[in-house]
Amino acid sequence: MITNLLLFGATGDLASDLLLPALAALRATGRIGDDFTVIGTARDDMDTKAFREHAAQSLEENASHIPIEHREALTQSLRYQAGDATKAEDVAALVREAGDGPLVAYLALPPALFIPCITALAAADLSAGSRVALEKPFGEDLDSAVELNRVLAGLLGSADDEAAYRIDHALGMSTVRNLLDLRLNDPFLAAIWDAQHIERVDVLWEEDDPLEGRAGYYDSAGALKDVVQNHMLRVLAVVAMEPPAGPGEQEVKEAKVDALRAARAPQGDDAASRTRRARWAAGRLGDADVPAYVDEEGVDPSRETETFAEVVLEIDTPRWRGTSFVLRAGKALRVRRKEVVVHLRPLRPDGPPGRLDIGIDGPTDITLTLQGSEPIILTGTPPASLPPYAHVLLDLLQGGSALAVSSGGAEESWRLMEPVLAAWSEGRVPLVEYPAGSDGPPRLLG
Numbered sequence: 475m476i477t478n479l480l481l482f483g484a485t486g487d488l489a490s491d492l493l494l495p496a497l498a499a500l501r502a503t504g505r506i507g508d509d510f511t512v513i514g515t516a517r518d519d520m521d522t523k524a525f526r527e528h529a530a531q532s533l534e535e536n537a538s539h540i541p542i543e544h545r546e547a548l549t550q551s552l553r554y555q556a557g558d559a560t561k562a563e564d565v566a567a568l569v570r571e572a573g574d575g576p577l578v579a580y581l582a583l584p585p586a587l588f589i590p591c592i593t594a595l596a597a598a599d600l601s602a603g604s605r606v607a608l609e610k611p612f613g614e615d616l617d618s619a620v621e622l623n624r625v626l627a628g629l630l631g632s633a634d635d636e637a638a639y640r641i642d643h644a645l646g647m648s649t650v651r652n653l654l655d656l657r658l659n660d661p662f663l664a665a666i667w668d669a670q671h672i673e674r675v676d677v678l679w680e681e682d683d684p685l686e687g688r689a690g691y692y693d694s695a696g697a698l699k700d701v702v703q704n705h706m707l708r709v710l711a712v713v714a715m716e717p718p719a720g721p722g723e724q725e726v727k728e729a730k731v732d733a734l735r736a737a738r739a740p741q742g743d744d745a746a747s748r749t750r751r752a753r754w755a756a757g758r759l760g761d762a763d764v765p766a767y768v769d770e771e772g773v774d775p776s777r778e779t780e781t782f783a784e785v786v787l788e789i790d791t792p793r794w795r796g797t798s799f800v801l802r803a804g805k806a807l808r809v810r811r812k813e814v815v816v817h818l819r820p821l822r823p824d825g826p827p828g829r830l831d832i833g834i835d836g837p838t839d840i841t842l843t844l845q846g847s848e849p850i851i852l853t854g855t856p857p858a859s860l861p862p863y864a865h866v867l868l869d870l871l872q873g874g875s876a877l878a879v880s881s882g883g884a885e886e887s888w889r890l891m892e893p894v895l896a897a898w899s900e901g902r903v904p905l906v907e908y909p910a911g912s913d914g915p916p917r918l919l920g
């Protein structure tokens with residue numbers, strides 16, 4: 475277990491909203507103890523005392539459910555040293571400050587700083603066993619993802635993916651972890667998991683929140699790059715992978731990358747009927763009026779950024795030829811739901827279809843609708859668990875990679891989405907509108 479965390483971007487939103495609460499949850503459940511230390515760093519000129527106060531405030535806002543004594547225990551383990559993440563001398567001083575032994579350098583930084591920071595870390599003589607963690611986006615396109623992977627593998631001087639840990643919190647979500655176990659172990663699922671039994675799989679990432687002041691980032695990303703190209707493809711890979719060649723993490727990772735490699739996105743003119751892009755217009759969410767996306771502060775309407783994306787994929791393997799996989803994501807929608815919906819083929823052409831709803835991150839885990847004379851609905855609820863980020867951080871600190879995105883996964887995700895992005899930028903798919911608070915544009919299938 476690595477007990478030293480060097481947190482770059484320690485005063486930013488990612489650290490405040492997600493990482494510190496996840497660490498507090500690990501502390502509260504005894505997964506990390508008194509020997510765990512964090513050195514926070516950023517350009518902000520502050521000292522350890524001020525950083526601890528800032529962290530305590532963030533935890534109060536974002537993790538008030540965690541008992542105060544555990545939050546305080548975490549804040550006492552924090553230190554702060556100002557520095558420039560891209561300057562070799564600053565980074566070397568931070569690594570010295572962290573002391574001997576392996577550390578995790580967590581890059582909660584804008585992606586443009588990844589390569590300079592990794593380069594500075596490589597020159598800082600990290601102890602063997604150290605790891606570098608980074609968040610999506612892993613590159614801006616396939617070429618830059620390949621370059622980032624090359625830099626990570628080369629400069630850390632380690633075998634691929636041992637030292638680099640690409641974070642995707644979707645992989646820490648309870649049902650995504652559970653789904654992986656179901657895929658590996660459950661005979662019922664194994665028996666029906668193919669195109670003969672499954673007509674269509676929907677992966678839904680529907681959010682009811684509008685932008686929440688994130689135009690600076692979101693307006694240059696859009697729904698496809700924000701969640702489809704990463705979180706949703708992670709989920710798709712778990713759903714669609716072949717049984718891995720063995721039980722190890724490496725075999726599972728290879729099975730997931732192979733599933734993405736076999737996936738085909740619509741290209742050229744096909745994109746018009748097999749993809750959809752849309753943005754929300756003024757509407758109502760609950761009791762509140764919501765202005766149109768283009769009227770959100772910081773949005774440039776001429777960019778035509780989509781707040782909704784839908785893509786139909788095929789997977790070119792004997793198992794899946796004939797099944798459609800639909801990825802559908804949007805913001806400012808009527809309800810929030812993240813789900814995998816498996817549509818089973820009916821037994822007769824006029825028979826009722828069965829259905830398996832797998833909630834990715836909701837209160838209800840899995841709902842199976844069986845078609846008797848009356849449909850029978852079987853529902854399971856998940857046990858209380860750590861937040862997704864805490865699972866991912868634990869895997870990272872323990873030296874695992876089961877919840878990490880592999881280098882191949884990062885590249886395949888861009889390969890798959892580039893034709894869609896190209897078709898959209900060539901104007902082959904019109905940008906349509908949907909009212910905020912609605913269910914979004916009509917579905918492409920079903």
Ligand SMILES: O=C1O[C@H](COP(=O)(O)O)[C@@H](O)[C@H](O)[C@H]1O
Pocket residue numbers: 681700701
């Ligand atoms: O990475 C992101 O994910 C969130 C949705 O995930 P959640 O676990 O916070 O519900 C999304 O709102 C955001 O735009 C995206 O950048």
